[in-house]
Amino acid sequence: MEKTVSELEYLGLSAWQKFGYNFCAFFRKLPAAFLSIFTVLIPKLARKVWGAIKSFFTTLYNAMVHGDWKTRLAFVVMGSSQLARKQIARGLMFLAFEVLFILYMVCFGGVQLGELSAPDGFVGSHVTAPGGWVNGEWVDRDVGSDSRLVLLYGILTIIFIVAFAYAWYANIKSAYAVQQYQEARQHITTAKEDLNALADSQYHKTLLTGPLIGLTIFTILPIIFMVFLAFTNFDQQHMAPAQRFQWIGWENFKSLFSGGVAFGRVFGKLLLWTVVWAFFATFTNYILGMIVALVINKKGIRLKKLWRTVLIMTVAVPQFVSLLLMSQMFGLYGAINTIFGTHVNWLGGDPTLARFMVILINIWVGIPFTMLMVTGILMNIPADLYESAKIDGAGPVRMYFKITLPYVWHVTTPSLISNFIGNLNNFGVIFLLTGGGPSYTDGKSDPAGQTDLLITWLYKLVMDKNLYGLASVISIMMFLITAVISLIVYNRSKAVKNEEDFM
Amino acid sequence: MEATTKQKKMRSMKVMRRTTNAIIYVILVVISIIWLFPFFYLIIQSLRGETGNYTNYFFPKKWTFDNYIHLFTNEGYNSGTGKIESLQAYNFMTWYGRTFLIAVVVTIVQTVIVLVTSYALSRMRFKMRKPLMNLMLILGMFPGFMSMTALYFLLQLIGLTQNMSTVGLILVYVGSSCMGYYICKGFFDTIPKSLDEAARIDGASRQLIFFKIILPLSKPIIVYTLLTAFMGPWGDYMFASLIANGNPAYWNVAVGLRDMVQPQTLLTYSDSFQRFCAAGVVVSLPITILFFILQRYYVEGVTGGSVKG
Missing domain, CATH: 1.20.5 (Single alpha-helices involved in coiled-coils or other helix-helix interfaces)
Known part of the structure; x- marks a missing residue:
């Protein structure tokens, strides 16, 4: 049973005891924090979604019941209300979008949606072409459509349908609004005024349209594609251009969670190491980086700029160069063994040593970043805090624990969280240093190695084994893990209180 | 006493x-x-003159620039024959030129996108603002690699993989760059809102405020964004290797350099490691010099933008 201390007792603790107490408290509260996702966040989200749905139907209802014939016509012919009320440009745009959409759906969209699930359960329909004689029998060639492209086109069509639905809703909303303006004899904006608003009150639309289109095509579309792939058997036996893959439901997820399958066990092992790695990589960098920053910025130390510049070299030189170089230096015949006259395989021999070395080299890579950040924060600490502490008779050690450390800790918590999440997915350091090796000796874990993170394993599964379906499942699991961790931490940390209304 | x-x-x-x-x-x-x-x-x-990838002493016995010359002429010592031969697959100049071109284009476009997104999210108040920020936060939690394979298929579909891979890579790097708005927005948030309000009373539009007030005050963060935007594609390995699909003609410097220190390459060519070092120097030099010139801004960006939420 854990003890809880009262406020007064807590204030009486020493700095280390406080730290220990908070550290334990964090883990003790972890289950509650995890539960709060279900008890607080999800209801909150559900209420938001419910509110959005309600306002959607209220708008439609109002337009239907209170609208005149021009507004009601907008349900079928987009832009009609605006056209009838002299908002010609706006009306024409809505109308043109509708015509474009109908043309697209008739010519391509309908076919593509049908192709998504062909009658035989595959993605893309079966097409045969004249083949050749096999064992004295004429066999047709299977030139089925490319499943990947069918899937992509299908998702594009779905995105287009969603965009159209939104435009349709906006059209009705605007149709009813313009009717109300007319009834109230208010001014109806002209095309020129609308255009001017795009540089002023509506400037965010001008600014964000381009970036958001990019985001949709290059981030959202691929993620939807990946989620769909998780439910297919896209692998070596079903390589897309030549063969079609098919929908297999939750099979991939099952193979990940059934411990009997080697695959599930590898996932467990790598997940554990990924979390351990992220923990050590983040906190060693943070603590040591802070110490280095404090040492450099100590009063009376000269050549501050020189020390800082030396460390910044690591930031300035492209990381892949220094990492590849490190991987060679720590090799069996590399510089380190030459200098010390040893014969140790630092990165490819003993797995524990390799893991230790990876974390060590990551410290080399990461300390300068922390050092820079902490240096900036130290300069921002108000000097009068120290002065009043000095008048009260506080020594340097005390000032450090009472002022410097709390201040730095408070300000850097958000970056600590994002560093942790970044380290969970730190492809570069692991892949370029060890390539995931040394390999497991049990012979069942191929292609995963002992220092592989989930992300590098993913890379190998796709590049070497072509296991796209399974890799997608792992991606989804990684997303869930990251999301849960960040939700818990974001909800608990005080420094990000203003992000409290997250979702 | x-x-x-x-x-x-x-x-x-x-x-x-x-x-x-x-x-x-x-x-x-x-x-x-x-x-x-x-x-x-x-x-x-x-600068080491002796061949053999590894030596059992530290300082070279012979100093030479040959490694740099061989790097650019794409030649190497075959360890079997002990003679210089041309490396068919390698073309360092092309890798270098392509990576540079990509990095420059990406730098410009990405900086514009990041500035524009940050301004909208920092200065404007609209209904979708908070949901949009949350959406980008959530999208950022997906492991990038898997969506990259989807992007690869997408690029294949529009024919931007093989000899058009430069365009494809630029599109991909630029495509989701608005998600990197965080630090820049943090900086914009520190510029007092009263400046905007005063300008608005004088009749300035949002657009005018952006160009005449915010941008001139944002030199450090613009330089910071330029610098980080350049360093991204300059050192990217993951997507570049995916899109090249093992074809050396479409590599970038990171993929090429990694190939030089693969065990197989080291075994075949006895000067591969020295050429790798030469390539490392050539790749690092421009960015390092640039970095030290602009160091002040980078430090301001790291300390200014990253810690204010």
Whole structure:
């Protein structure tokens, strides 16, 4: 049973005891924090979604019941209300979008949606072409459509349908609004005024349209594609251009969670190491980086700029160069063994040593970043805090624990969280240093190695084994893990209180 | 009597401070050696004249620029025959030129996108603002690699993979760059809102405020964004290797350099490691020089934007 201390007792603790107490408290509260996702966040989200749905139907209802014939016509012919009320440009745009959409759906969209699930359960329909004689029998060639492209086109069509639905809703909303303006004899904006608003009150639309289109095509579309792939058997036996893959439901997820399958066990092992790695990589960098920053910025130390510049070299030189170089230096015949006259395989021999070395080299890579950040924060600490502490008779050690450390800790918590999440997915350091090796000796874990993170394993599964379906499942699991961790931490940390209304 | 004890105490404190400072200097020197050693090693190895990827001594016995020359002429010592032969697959100049071109284009476009997104999210208040920020936060939690394979298929579909891979890579790097708005927005948030309000009373539009007030005040963050935007594609390995699909003609510098130190390559060519070092120097030089010139802005960006939420 854990003890809880009262406020007064807590204030009486020493700095280390406080730290220990908070550290334990964090883990003790972890289950509650995890539960709060279900008890607080999800209801909150559900209420938001419910509110959005309600306002959607209220708008439609109002337009239907209170609208005149021009507004009601907008349900079928987009832009009609605006056209009838002299908002010609706006009306024409809505109308043109509708015509474009109908043309697209008739010519391509309908076919593509049908192709998504062909009658035989595959993605893309079966097409045969004249083949050749096999064992004295004429066999047709299977030139089925490319499943990947069918899937992509299908998702594009779905995105287009969603965009159209939104435009349709906006059209009705605007149709009813313009009717109300007319009834109230208010001014109806002209095309020129609308255009001017795009540089002023509506400037965010001008600014964000381009970036958001990019985001949709290059981030959202691929993620939807990946989620769909998780439910297919896209692998070596079903390589897309030549063969079609098919929908297999939750099979991939099952193979990940059934411990009997080697695959599930590898996932467990790598997940554990990924979390351990992220923990050590983040906190060693943070603590040591802070110490280095404090040492450099100590009063009376000269050549501050020189020390800082030396460390910044690591930031300035492209990381892949220094990492590849490190991987060679720590090799069996590399510089380190030459200098010390040893014969140790630092990165490819003993797995524990390799893991230790990876974390060590990551410290080399990461300390300068922390050092820079902490240096900036130290300069921002108000000097009068120290002065009043000095008048009260506080020594340097005390000032450090009472002022410097709390201040730095408070300000850097958000970056600590994002560093942790970044380290969970730190492809570069692991892949370029060890390539995931040394390999497991049990012979069942191929292609995963002992220092592989989930992300590098993913890379190998796709590049070497072509296991796209399974890799997608792992991606989804990684997303869930990251999301849960960040939700818990974001909800608990005080420094990000203003992000409290997250979702 | 009392004065002497005080003096003694002062003296002992002085001695203590001196010793701590001395220890700190020793630590700093050790740190500097550890941090500079790899770069020092990189440079001297790139100038080593003897072949053989590994030597059992530290300083080269023969100094030469041959490694740099061979890097650009794409030649190497075959360890079997011991003769110089042309490396068919390699084309360092092309890799370098392509990576540079991609990085420059991406830098410009990405900076514009990041500035524009940050301004909208920092200065404007609209209904979708908060949901949009949350959406980008959530999208950022998906492991990038898997969506990259989807992007690869997408690029294949529109024919931007093989000899058009430069365009494809630019599109991909630029495509989701608005998600990197965070630090830049943090900076914009620190510019007082009263400036905007005063300008608006004088009749300035949002657009005018952006160009005439916010941008001129944002030099540090613009430079920071330019610098980080350049470093991204300049050092990217994951997507570049995916889109090249093992074809050396479409590599970038990171993929090419990694190939030079693969065990197989090291075994075949006895000067591969030295050429790798030369390539490392050539790749690092422009960005390092640029970085040190613009160091002040980078530090301001790291300390200014990243810690204010």
